[in-house]
Amino acid sequence: MKRKCLSILLVLVLSLSCLFAAGAGEAKRSDVIELEFMQWFAPELPSGAFEALIAEFEAQNPNIKVKITSIPNANYKDQVIAGIATGTLADVVALDEKYIVDIKDGLVPLDKYLNATSFKDDISVITKVGNDSKSVALVVFMYPLFVNMDLLKANGFNAPPQNRTEFAMMAKALTNSSKNQYGWVLPFPIISSTGLRIELMSLYWTNGNSMVKNGKPNLAGNQDLIKTIEYVKNLYDTAVSPGAFNKTEQDKLEEFATGRIAFMFNSLASINKLNERAPNLNYTIIGVPTEDNYNGPGFIRNADWAVGISATSKHPDEAWKLIEFLVSKTGNQKLSSMANGLPGNKTSTPDWVSSTNPMFKVAFNLFQNSKLINEFLGIPNSDAMGEAFAAEVQKVLAGQISASEAVKNAQAKWEAMWQ
Template sequence: MTHKRKIFAGMSAIAAASLVLTGCGGGGGGDVDADGNVVIELAQWWEPELPDGALRGLMDQFEEQNPGIKVELLSGPYASTREQLVTGAASGTMPDVVGLDGAWVNDFAKQGAIADLSALMTEHDYDDSQLASQVEVDGSTYMVPAVNFVYPLYTNDALLADAGVDAPPSNRTEFADAARAITEAGDAAGTAMPLSLETPSGVQNQVMSWLWASGGSMLKDGKPDLTNDGVTETIEYFDDLYQDGVFAPGAFTMKEQDMVEEFTNGRVGMMVDSLAHLTMIRESNPDLKFSISALPAEDGYDGKRGIPYASWGLGVSESSDHKEEAWKLFEFLMSEDANAELASMAKAFPGNVASVPDFVEDDELMSQAFDIYQAGYPANEFTGLPVAE
């Protein structure tokens, strides 16, 4: 880190500390207001990304169902929220309920800053079979994904047709054949591989996702197992594609956004990308005809396919003075109706397996993606690992 970056990092830490001190009142979460209501705080980056008033409306529903509890929203951009939580974890002033990224969980859990949700579930006789996924550290759950943004395969219908490919590929051989055919048919690349070291999530979303799609794992007993047959075969598969020249140029400097722009402009035939970009692609190029399908699996694999995802996760502060009330908010947000509403607002898929977001009835592509989501399982083995970022 350069001297200048150290200065900026120090300034950010000071700013984050100020946010925590003003937002948390120096304690482990909220307090009691003049009317005797317990005030709990929910810190997250979600509100700025949702329609105006949407998250507040959901909190109003919670307050109506839970007299005597009020919720204060502490909202900010993703990076600012992380800085606030890092400082709160160090000072014991973390808000009662926190929005979490899976990459943060291990550090917070090891610091004792976030509560053991497995213990809270047991204490409250909570049925965790309703949860689509959980993020664990040392065998205990510390984060539950509230909504998930999954990464399916996008395919350009016209480029596939011009290359003589009748349907989106469903296995690795079909994908490799389609990528070669698209590349040979014209000016577009078969696929893209954003592997810039500035944003190392590329190896997660673009490479390991194919391992998970075939039911594989890069871990053994919770530890890295990066030389097992599944990982090795996945890496060799992409090396073969790279040697065949089917990737868009600049793979090792390309970022995810660059890949999306190339696909949107018809210069890439297939890509693995987040559904969060679906609306942007449609708005940027209304004439683009494309399809969504499950990630191709190993030839002959017929089991459930892991689906890479990013999520808005939920956790509870270990230092909260109102852990009982915090648990009630957690339980509300993960309930069937409230979780469906949150997912609908976010245009994401719910963390409760029984929840159905309303947009799947009105959007054919999203309906197809939801079917893929329900047929598989959320898979991201980086969540919960040390220094996962």
Template sequence: MNTKPWAIGLITVMLGASLTACTTKKDTPSAQEVSSTPKDAKIELNFANWISTEDATKPAYEKLIAEFEKTHPKIKIKSVGIPFAQYKDQVLVSSKGGNAPDVLMSNQGFTPAFVGANVVSPLEKLISADILRDIVPASKNGVTFNGAVYALPWTPHPNALFWNKTLFQKAGLDPNTPPKTWQELLLDAQKITALKSNASGSPVYGLGEATKTGSYTGQMLYRLVLSNGGKLVDDQGTLVLGEGTALTDSLNYLRQLSVQKITPVGAEIKDLRGMFANGSLGFLIDGDFGRNNFRTMSGKGEAFDKEWGVTVVPVNKTGRSETVFTEHQLLIAKDSKHADAAAEFVSYLVSKDALTIYHQFNGVLSSLTSVSALPELNEDDYAKVFNEQMKTASAFPTANPKFDNAMKEASNLSVLATTTNEDIPSIIAKVLPKIQALYQK
């Protein structure tokens, strides 16, 4: 073979460039990206989320994005803000229509639907093994489907008990002694309800439970079922809701709250948070983002912290503090043209630097073992309460892609128990078959 020296040099240069393109992965656009994106152009990632739409979390969101773009100058984040109530349906519609965001925020109730609709990618080839190994076991179980991890747990939100110290004092209760048992909780709530109105003339309720149709109301009914010794599914994923007395006891409890006007009937969580913030609700079981929500909604800022306290959920029939934790999670779209850049963004959001920022703004926790143990995330009594609550908080059993639908159906149990005089067994007989149908294999 008679090859010219200049030809050999050209072949060598071309081969070197080819090898570089094939072996360099991190911070390098894919072949598909190269074909459509100029060499020095920024990659734009669409990030579907709801935290950019809410006053309490928007400042933290903006700071997180600014810090990421500062350290990743080749990547631009475009927020696709969708209100929480419409979030799941809008993301599914856009994804199935060929317009999927690159990165999806999710929660435990939405993730099974996104996985079941085949719109997101497994993460083992995108996210480092070190990060995946660091996920808290209870969280990892909730994002693993058919042996593959499809979502990266971001921030767990255990529900704990907030109480209003001002209303406590007016009701003759010790403002620094919250209830430790469910019986004490109910008695204290009855005394607060007897106040009838607060200083501004608004009606006062002792305790807030969500009783409006929707998946969140179903999730809070599940929390009550746990406290009464029941479950939604067994270890094999078979539906057991309705077995034993836990569901009946939970619905009788909600009816008692309704009849005695201890809880506002027909309220959803945003209503209850507003009532707690304006001093017309004695107790609210809510997540760790409550502090910032209440500061914002009250209009009093940090000064409002003097008017309330937070503690672990009182003990009911199981002998321990039973509660649930919701969890914000991060997923990468199957059709993303920038999967590597999306993985960079997701890995940043769960990092120590990002969680420290988010915690400073909203008091959130981390779903990574190493980050959750940092002093920066355990700096005050508020953080310590929620880290303590996580020890007995249960993840939602979301392996069934229809879990969110089941929670919506379950919410009708709460609605009927609080708005009708129909006997509880009849209500269960009417609604439970619809939930059972969703769990048929």
């Protein structure tokens, strides 16, 4: 009888032990938090590269698992807006800062997290809406001036232009229609605002000028802006870039690669493309020519892969851990390397800087010694604003209105759309 009781007791102890062990295992599994990271760029990176980087984060944070959701870029903004409307937006969400103002209430302010980091000042771009930081840049793309040095030297110029006077003088001197040779490739298509955003505004912003003042449009009566539009109009009238209304951004690279164009504003992605299409082209990359009497830092237009946290996330602290990993010096070095972009963390040096192509090092040095600017990334209804302004500038180029009238008309349109 005693032996039977002991057997029963032993079975009970073992059963309870199994139950406790199972419960502990279940509790351990329930402690794992799953974050969703929605973005568009993973498919653009080398196969498996982004997934490997996220796996590295998960290894460092075993209580966090990351679900990577990739949405095609063409549909991405609609998915973000739908996610906010339904309360289903991913915890961590990649962002194009053009529409951050429009979705500001759907994003967590990041300031408490940024202030707790040791590298806040190292982040290349932090986008604010009012006093709240809503996103940080993971990867940066800038738009410097590409200069055909062979064309310059063949026409007696030994150095790239340093200011607007030199830029205009060289662009005109290098234009020779009989040779199908032109000073500047200037796309200003009717159906797009890219000519305004990349070409004209690069020349305006390079001096540190602003199209926004005290949180409101600063177009009407803005003499620096009027002067810039008149400057571009003068170059357009001298046919340094014929057919501007029919050119697209894609046409720029094709024309510059022929060796018959002196100047082109474009992203650093053009380096790889020029290496493929025109490996013998002798060119360099410089900052945007400034006003002749300007002595301050040079500003260059940028675009970014930014990231923020959904206001409906149940795990904002863990979401920040993922962002912190991606913008840390080590994580950002890996991400910017695989993206062939500039680092969101200014202390990171991407692998491509050490490429055998010297233009990469030139570009990185320019990035380190320039300030980034793109005011279209911090205004409401950015796309509509750009299109409205571009339409007025196109009228100036066509000789229909003056630059003063253009900025006055654009101001009125902007004020009607500003929210």
